[in-house]
Amino acid sequence: MAIHKLDLGEFDEVDYFLIAIHTSLEDYRLAYFINQKLPINLAKSKEEVQINIKEGETNFTRFYHFDSENTISWNLIQNKNEVLQQKAANSDDLFSNVAMEISTKVFLLPEFKKADYFLKIENTDDTINVSEIKTLLNSIDNVSTVYAVDTNQIKSKNNLIF
Template sequence: MAIHKLDLGEFDEIDYNLIAIHTALEDYRLAFFINQKLPIILGKSKDEVQINIKEGETKFSRFYYYDSENAISWNLIQNKNEVYQDQKKDIAQNLFSNITMEISTKVYLLPEFKKADYFLKIENTQDTINVSKIKEILNTIESISTVYTVDTNQIKSKNNLIF
Protein backbone atom coordinates (compact mmCIF):
# COMPACT_ATOMS: atom_id res chain seq x y z
CA MET A 1 0.00 0.00 0.00
CA ALA A 2 1.35 3.41 -0.99
CA ILE A 3 1.82 6.13 1.61
CA HIS A 4 0.67 9.62 0.67
CA LYS A 5 2.21 12.55 2.45
CA LEU A 6 0.85 16.09 2.52
CA ASP A 7 3.25 18.97 2.98
CA LEU A 8 1.37 21.73 4.81
CA GLY A 9 4.30 24.11 4.35
CA GLU A 10 2.90 25.07 0.97
CA PHE A 11 -0.14 26.64 2.61
CA ASP A 12 1.94 28.78 4.97
CA GLU A 13 3.32 30.92 2.18
CA ILE A 14 2.37 34.58 2.46
CA ASP A 15 1.21 35.94 -0.87
CA TYR A 16 0.17 39.40 0.23
CA ASN A 17 1.66 42.76 1.12
CA LEU A 18 0.42 44.61 4.17
CA ILE A 19 0.62 48.39 4.47
CA ALA A 20 -0.16 50.09 7.81
CA ILE A 21 -1.89 53.47 7.65
CA HIS A 22 -2.03 56.06 10.46
CA THR A 23 -4.85 58.57 10.04
CA ALA A 24 -7.75 60.15 11.89
CA LEU A 25 -10.06 59.75 8.88
CA GLU A 26 -13.20 57.64 8.97
CA ASP A 27 -13.00 54.43 6.95
CA TYR A 28 -15.30 55.57 4.14
CA ARG A 29 -13.38 58.86 3.72
CA LEU A 30 -10.05 57.04 3.60
CA ALA A 31 -11.42 54.64 0.97
CA PHE A 32 -12.65 57.63 -1.04
CA PHE A 33 -9.22 59.31 -1.01
CA ILE A 34 -7.44 56.04 -1.87
CA ASN A 35 -9.82 55.56 -4.81
CA GLN A 36 -8.92 59.03 -6.05
CA LYS A 37 -5.16 58.43 -5.86
CA LEU A 38 -4.86 54.78 -6.93
CA PRO A 39 -6.43 53.09 -9.98
CA ILE A 40 -8.80 51.04 -7.80
CA ILE A 41 -12.42 51.31 -6.70
CA LEU A 42 -12.71 50.20 -3.07
CA GLY A 43 -16.28 49.52 -2.03
CA LYS A 44 -17.80 48.71 1.36
CA SER A 45 -17.90 44.95 1.82
CA LYS A 46 -20.85 43.24 3.50
CA ASP A 47 -18.41 40.63 4.79
CA GLU A 48 -16.80 42.41 7.70
CA VAL A 49 -13.84 40.84 9.51
CA GLN A 50 -15.20 39.15 12.63
CA ILE A 51 -13.00 38.51 15.67
CA ASN A 52 -13.99 36.58 18.80
CA ILE A 53 -12.09 37.38 21.97
CA LYS A 54 -12.71 36.79 25.68
CA GLU A 55 -14.45 40.18 26.07
CA GLY A 56 -16.89 39.40 23.27
CA GLU A 57 -17.31 39.55 19.53
CA THR A 58 -16.51 42.47 17.26
CA LYS A 59 -16.47 43.21 13.54
CA PHE A 60 -13.94 45.36 11.71
CA SER A 61 -15.09 47.31 8.67
CA ARG A 62 -13.68 46.23 5.33
CA PHE A 63 -13.51 47.84 1.91
CA TYR A 64 -12.77 45.53 -1.02
CA TYR A 65 -11.77 45.70 -4.68
CA TYR A 66 -10.82 42.88 -7.05
CA ASP A 67 -8.68 43.78 -10.05
CA SER A 68 -9.73 41.06 -12.53
CA GLU A 69 -7.17 42.16 -15.13
CA ASN A 70 -4.21 41.46 -12.81
CA ALA A 71 -6.03 39.04 -10.42
CA ILE A 72 -5.17 41.20 -7.41
CA SER A 73 -7.38 41.65 -4.34
CA TRP A 74 -7.31 44.92 -2.40
CA ASN A 75 -8.63 45.10 1.18
CA LEU A 76 -8.77 48.16 3.41
CA ILE A 77 -9.38 46.92 6.95
CA GLN A 78 -10.00 48.82 10.15
CA ASN A 79 -7.53 47.93 12.95
CA LYS A 80 -9.28 49.47 15.98
CA ASN A 81 -12.76 48.78 17.29
CA GLU A 82 -14.61 48.50 20.60
CA VAL A 83 -16.45 45.67 22.32
CA TYR A 84 -19.36 46.71 24.54
CA GLN A 85 -20.37 44.66 27.57
CA ASP A 86 -23.35 45.19 29.84
CA GLN A 87 -22.46 44.93 33.50
CA LYS A 88 -25.22 44.94 36.07
CA LYS A 89 -24.53 46.50 39.44
CA ASP A 90 -26.69 45.05 42.20
CA ILE A 91 -24.56 45.56 45.30
CA ALA A 92 -26.87 47.29 47.76
CA GLN A 93 -30.42 48.50 48.02
CA ASN A 94 -30.08 52.21 47.47
CA LEU A 95 -30.88 54.91 44.96
CA PHE A 96 -28.46 53.52 42.39
CA SER A 97 -29.28 49.82 42.68
CA ASN A 98 -30.09 47.77 39.60
CA ILE A 99 -28.11 50.06 37.30
CA THR A 100 -26.79 48.50 34.12
CA MET A 101 -23.47 49.92 33.02
CA GLU A 102 -22.04 49.53 29.55
CA ILE A 103 -18.28 49.00 29.53
CA SER A 104 -16.27 49.31 26.34
CA THR A 105 -12.96 47.60 25.64
CA LYS A 106 -10.67 48.59 22.77
CA VAL A 107 -9.90 45.67 20.45
CA TYR A 108 -7.31 45.45 17.66
CA LEU A 109 -7.26 43.32 14.53
CA LEU A 110 -3.48 43.05 14.86
CA PRO A 111 -2.60 43.78 18.51
CA GLU A 112 1.10 44.00 17.65
CA PHE A 113 0.40 47.20 15.71
CA LYS A 114 -1.88 49.11 18.08
CA LYS A 115 -0.92 52.51 16.69
CA ALA A 116 -1.99 51.66 13.12
CA ASP A 117 -5.53 52.74 12.29
CA TYR A 118 -5.99 50.78 9.05
CA PHE A 119 -4.28 48.13 6.96
CA LEU A 120 -4.20 47.91 3.19
CA LYS A 121 -3.83 44.23 2.32
CA ILE A 122 -2.87 43.57 -1.30
CA GLU A 123 -3.17 39.88 -2.23
CA ASN A 124 -1.66 37.88 -5.12
CA THR A 125 0.82 40.60 -6.06
CA GLN A 126 3.69 38.35 -7.19
CA ASP A 127 5.90 41.33 -8.05
CA THR A 128 3.30 42.90 -10.37
CA ILE A 129 2.85 45.87 -8.04
CA ASN A 130 5.44 48.31 -6.75
CA VAL A 131 4.60 48.59 -3.04
CA SER A 132 7.00 51.48 -2.45
CA LYS A 133 5.24 53.46 -5.20
CA ILE A 134 1.86 52.75 -3.55
CA LYS A 135 3.26 54.00 -0.22
CA GLU A 136 4.47 57.20 -1.90
CA ILE A 137 1.03 57.78 -3.40
CA LEU A 138 -0.71 57.11 -0.07
CA ASN A 139 1.61 59.60 1.66
CA THR A 140 0.31 62.32 -0.67
CA ILE A 141 -3.14 62.06 0.94
CA GLU A 142 -3.25 65.06 3.25
CA SER A 143 -4.90 63.44 6.28
CA ILE A 144 -2.57 60.43 6.41
CA SER A 145 0.29 60.95 8.85
CA THR A 146 2.30 57.75 8.29
CA VAL A 147 2.37 54.82 5.87
CA TYR A 148 4.72 51.86 6.16
CA THR A 149 5.03 48.23 5.08
CA VAL A 150 4.43 45.64 7.78
CA ASP A 151 6.90 42.77 7.97
CA THR A 152 4.56 39.77 7.86
CA ASN A 153 7.04 37.71 9.89
CA GLN A 154 6.43 40.02 12.89
CA ILE A 155 2.70 39.33 12.94
CA LYS A 156 1.71 36.89 15.68
CA SER A 157 -2.01 37.04 14.93
CA LYS A 158 -1.82 36.13 11.21
CA ASN A 159 -5.06 34.18 11.48
CA ASN A 160 -6.96 37.47 11.84
CA LEU A 161 -5.91 38.32 8.28
CA ILE A 162 -7.58 35.26 6.79
CA PHE A 163 -10.88 36.34 5.26
Protein backbone atom coordinates in the same frame (compact mmCIF):
# COMPACT_ATOMS: atom_id res chain seq x y z
CA MET B 1 -0.98 1.68 -2.43
CA ALA B 2 0.57 5.13 -2.86
CA ILE B 3 1.46 7.33 0.10
CA HIS B 4 0.73 11.03 -0.20
CA LYS B 5 2.60 13.49 1.99
CA LEU B 6 1.54 17.05 2.67
CA ASP B 7 4.11 19.63 3.59
CA LEU B 8 2.44 22.07 5.97
CA GLY B 9 5.09 24.65 5.16
CA GLU B 10 3.35 25.26 1.86
CA PHE B 11 0.31 26.62 3.66
CA ASP B 12 2.38 29.15 5.59
CA GLU B 13 3.46 30.99 2.46
CA VAL B 14 2.50 34.64 2.51
CA ASP B 15 1.15 35.85 -0.81
CA TYR B 16 0.10 39.33 0.24
CA PHE B 17 1.54 42.72 1.12
CA LEU B 18 0.30 44.53 4.19
CA ILE B 19 0.53 48.31 4.49
CA ALA B 20 -0.27 50.04 7.80
CA ILE B 21 -1.95 53.45 7.63
CA HIS B 22 -2.06 56.03 10.45
CA THR B 23 -4.81 58.60 9.93
CA SER B 24 -7.67 60.40 11.63
CA LEU B 25 -9.94 59.98 8.58
CA GLU B 26 -13.12 57.92 8.70
CA ASP B 27 -12.97 54.63 6.78
CA TYR B 28 -15.24 55.71 3.91
CA ARG B 29 -13.28 58.94 3.37
CA LEU B 30 -9.97 57.08 3.38
CA ALA B 31 -11.34 54.59 0.83
CA TYR B 32 -12.49 57.52 -1.34
CA PHE B 33 -9.05 59.15 -1.27
CA ILE B 34 -7.30 55.84 -1.97
CA ASN B 35 -9.57 55.33 -4.99
CA GLN B 36 -8.49 58.74 -6.27
CA LYS B 37 -4.77 58.04 -5.84
CA LEU B 38 -4.61 54.39 -6.96
CA PRO B 39 -6.21 52.76 -10.02
CA ILE B 40 -8.68 50.79 -7.88
CA ASN B 41 -12.31 51.13 -6.84
CA LEU B 42 -12.68 50.15 -3.18
CA ALA B 43 -16.29 49.61 -2.12
CA LYS B 44 -17.69 48.74 1.30
CA SER B 45 -18.03 45.00 1.67
CA LYS B 46 -21.06 43.44 3.33
CA GLU B 47 -18.73 40.77 4.72
CA GLU B 48 -17.01 42.40 7.65
CA VAL B 49 -14.07 40.83 9.46
CA GLN B 50 -15.37 39.24 12.66
CA ILE B 51 -13.14 38.65 15.70
CA ASN B 52 -14.17 36.75 18.84
CA ILE B 53 -12.41 37.53 22.11
CA LYS B 54 -13.21 36.73 25.74
CA GLU B 55 -15.10 40.02 26.21
CA GLY B 56 -17.36 39.37 23.21
CA GLU B 57 -17.26 39.68 19.45
CA THR B 58 -16.71 42.62 17.18
CA ASN B 59 -16.72 43.37 13.46
CA PHE B 60 -14.12 45.39 11.60
CA THR B 61 -15.25 47.30 8.52
CA ARG B 62 -13.77 46.22 5.22
CA PHE B 63 -13.55 47.86 1.82
CA TYR B 64 -12.83 45.51 -1.10
CA HIS B 65 -11.80 45.64 -4.75
CA PHE B 66 -10.89 42.77 -7.07
CA ASP B 67 -8.72 43.64 -10.05
CA SER B 68 -9.79 40.95 -12.54
CA GLU B 69 -7.20 42.03 -15.11
CA ASN B 70 -4.26 41.31 -12.78
CA THR B 71 -6.19 38.96 -10.39
CA ILE B 72 -5.25 41.08 -7.37
CA SER B 73 -7.48 41.56 -4.32
CA TRP B 74 -7.36 44.85 -2.44
CA ASN B 75 -8.72 45.07 1.13
CA LEU B 76 -8.85 48.14 3.35
CA ILE B 77 -9.49 46.92 6.89
CA GLN B 78 -10.12 48.84 10.09
CA ASN B 79 -7.68 47.95 12.90
CA LYS B 80 -9.42 49.49 15.93
CA ASN B 81 -12.90 48.79 17.24
CA GLU B 82 -14.76 48.43 20.53
CA VAL B 83 -16.66 45.67 22.30
CA LEU B 84 -19.54 46.79 24.52
CA GLN B 85 -20.41 44.74 27.59
CA GLN B 86 -23.42 45.09 29.87
CA LYS B 87 -22.59 44.78 33.58
CA ALA B 88 -25.06 44.98 36.41
CA ALA B 89 -24.10 46.82 39.59
CA ASN B 90 -23.57 44.55 42.61
CA SER B 91 -24.30 47.08 45.34
CA ASP B 92 -27.46 47.84 47.30
CA ASP B 93 -27.67 51.57 46.98
CA LEU B 94 -29.42 54.24 44.95
CA PHE B 95 -27.84 53.08 41.67
CA SER B 96 -28.22 49.32 42.13
CA ASN B 97 -30.74 48.97 39.29
CA VAL B 98 -28.52 50.73 36.79
CA ALA B 99 -26.77 48.58 34.20
CA MET B 100 -23.31 49.78 33.26
CA GLU B 101 -21.97 49.56 29.75
CA ILE B 102 -18.25 48.88 29.58
CA SER B 103 -16.31 49.50 26.41
CA THR B 104 -13.17 47.52 25.60
CA LYS B 105 -10.86 48.48 22.76
CA VAL B 106 -10.11 45.61 20.35
CA PHE B 107 -7.45 45.44 17.62
CA LEU B 108 -7.42 43.32 14.47
CA LEU B 109 -3.64 43.01 14.82
CA PRO B 110 -2.74 43.71 18.47
CA GLU B 111 0.96 43.94 17.62
CA PHE B 112 0.25 47.14 15.65
CA LYS B 113 -2.01 49.06 18.05
CA LYS B 114 -1.05 52.46 16.66
CA ALA B 115 -2.11 51.63 13.08
CA ASP B 116 -5.64 52.75 12.23
CA TYR B 117 -6.11 50.79 8.98
CA PHE B 118 -4.39 48.11 6.93
CA LEU B 119 -4.29 47.84 3.16
CA LYS B 120 -3.94 44.16 2.29
CA ILE B 121 -2.93 43.42 -1.30
CA GLU B 122 -3.37 39.71 -2.15
CA ASN B 123 -2.22 37.43 -5.00
CA THR B 124 0.66 39.62 -6.05
CA ASP B 125 3.34 38.18 -8.30
CA ASP B 126 5.81 41.02 -7.71
CA THR B 127 3.83 43.13 -10.19
CA ILE B 128 3.01 45.65 -7.48
CA ASN B 129 5.46 48.39 -6.57
CA VAL B 130 4.85 48.74 -2.82
CA SER B 131 7.11 51.76 -2.40
CA GLU B 132 5.15 53.63 -5.08
CA ILE B 133 1.87 52.75 -3.36
CA LYS B 134 3.26 53.95 -0.03
CA THR B 135 4.31 57.25 -1.62
CA LEU B 136 0.84 57.74 -3.13
CA LEU B 137 -0.87 56.92 0.17
CA ASN B 138 1.43 59.30 2.05
CA SER B 139 0.36 62.11 -0.28
CA ILE B 140 -3.24 61.92 1.02
CA ASP B 141 -4.10 64.79 3.37
CA ASN B 142 -4.62 63.74 7.01
CA VAL B 143 -2.56 60.55 6.54
CA SER B 144 0.33 60.88 8.95
CA THR B 145 2.30 57.68 8.32
CA VAL B 146 2.29 54.76 5.90
CA TYR B 147 4.64 51.80 6.13
CA ALA B 148 4.90 48.20 4.96
CA VAL B 149 4.39 45.58 7.65
CA ASP B 150 6.79 42.65 7.80
CA THR B 151 4.38 39.72 7.65
CA ASN B 152 6.83 37.52 9.56
CA GLN B 153 6.38 39.72 12.66
CA ILE B 154 2.60 39.23 12.78
CA LYS B 155 1.61 36.88 15.58
CA SER B 156 -2.14 36.99 14.88
CA LYS B 157 -2.05 36.06 11.18
CA ASN B 158 -5.31 34.15 11.51
CA ASN B 159 -7.16 37.45 11.87
CA LEU B 160 -6.11 38.29 8.30
CA ILE B 161 -7.81 35.23 6.82
CA PHE B 162 -11.08 36.34 5.26
